[in-house]
Amino acid sequence: xDDSNIKNADILALEKFLPxxxxxxxxxxxxxxxxxxxxRYGLTRPEWRTFATIGQFGxxxxxxxxxxxxxxxxxVSRAVFALEKRRWVKRTQDPTDRRLEHxxxxxxxxxxxxxxxxxxxxxxxxxxxxxxxxxxxxLLRALDAIERRFEA
Amino acid sequence: xDDSNIKNADILALEKFLPxxxxxxxxxxxxxxxxxxxxRYGLTRPEWRTFATIGQFGxxxxxxxxxxxxxxxxxVSRAVFALEKRRWVKRTQDPTDRRLEHxxxxxxxxxxxxxxxxxxxxxxxxxxxxxxxxxxxxLLRALDAIERRFEA
DNA sequence: AAATTGTGGTTGCACATGTAACCATCTATT
DNA sequence: AATAGATGGTTACATGTGCAACCACAATTT
Numbered sequence: 001x002d003d004s005n006i007k008n009a010d011i012l013a014l015e016k017f018l019p020x021x022x023x024x025x026x027x028x029x030x031x032x033x034x035x036x037x038x039x040r041y042g043l044t045r046p047e048w049r050t051f052a053t054i055g056q057f058g059x060x061x062x063x064x065x066x067x068x069x070x071x072x073x074x075x076v077s078r079a080v081f082a083l084e085k086r087r088w089v090k091r092t093q094d095p096t097d098r099r100l101e102h103x104x105x106x107x108x109x110x111x112x113x114x115x116x117x118x119x120x121x122x123x124x125x126x127x128x129x130x131x132x133x134x135x136x137x138x139l140l141r142a143l144d145a146i147e148r149r150f151e152a
Numbered sequence: 153x154d155d156s157n158i159k160n161a162d163i164l165a166l167e168k169f170l171p172x173x174x175x176x177x178x179x180x181x182x183x184x185x186x187x188x189x190x191x192r193y194g195l196t197r198p199e200w201r202t203f204a205t206i207g208q209f210g211x212x213x214x215x216x217x218x219x220x221x222x223x224x225x226x227x228v229s230r231a232v233f234a235l236e237k238r239r240w241v242k243r244t245q246d247p248t249d250r251r252l253e254h255x256x257x258x259x260x261x262x263x264x265x266x267x268x269x270x271x272x273x274x275x276x277x278x279x280x281x282x283x284x285x286x287x288x289x290x291l292l293r294a295l296d297a298i299e300r301r302f303e304a
Numbered sequence: 305a306a307a308t309t310g311t312g313g314t315t316g317c318a319c320a321t322g323t324a325a326c327c328a329t330c331t332a333t334t
Numbered sequence: 335a336a337t338a339g340a341t342g343g344t345t346a347c348a349t350g351t352g353c354a355a356c357c358a359c360a361a362t363t364t
Binding site: 196198224226227230249250251 | 350351352353358359360
């Protein structure tokens, strides 16, 4: 009798535990990608994300960045500071609500962003090729499902 | 004409970027699970992993833990220390190679581990139900593919 | 067998991160 | 219009983490 699907209740095989596997897979991919933009631009993860989000929206506030790509607000605050120091991002005070700062890319920032988009697309493309189109489709559908689950 | 699959080359939509989505999904699941064992046992992530790995293998060295579930060796070192202080883990010097320490669970540790395994299995089961069996199957196959990719 | 090199594990230091407290401003209540 | 509460954003502090240097010991070279 084949008991390969019966779970041993006494021991947890970490390498078969779904949250662990998901975490490992994600971590490996993220690390490989991070390596790319760290080498290229010297950006940290939160900085890359903040930068990419500002680029995506054109103009956005720190709070909105937090909402769109979940990060702690101190992370965003520090990332913005770093990006500002590099002159890739500039702030503009909102005229009607002086608490708000609208963030946008400088001209230099825009040039870098263009490159970043390209690097990201190439990476994604290569990644999809490396696991195969079919499995990539499965992955997309699985991610849809997980995202749906967390919206509910 | 339907251009929904044509990628705008100028802007990167973060929420559609595969590595980002994978990372978010993983992070959400991990956080939800971490919440469980943090509340229950007060364990940090590296501690949980170290503990689970020792439980899985019965006897294992710190180095082997690093190899099996990729963590920096300082993380493991500190986790072992914390687990030892709680008296969930004990060390034994290797008689032939005195650099090696064999780690195993104490009796208390074993009891906790039993509970941990149960909590983990219940969590996994509920997670699979929550996204649906079919999508869970897709996820498993996608993870297989990613893992294969990183072994090569 | 002495010296060099490698390995398991720990520690010091610098840096990243989360929490909470904070400042400035806006909104709502009175 | 004065007060109380909420909100955008920053900062101080405590904790977590990675890197490099380190210690003790083992293996290899001479």
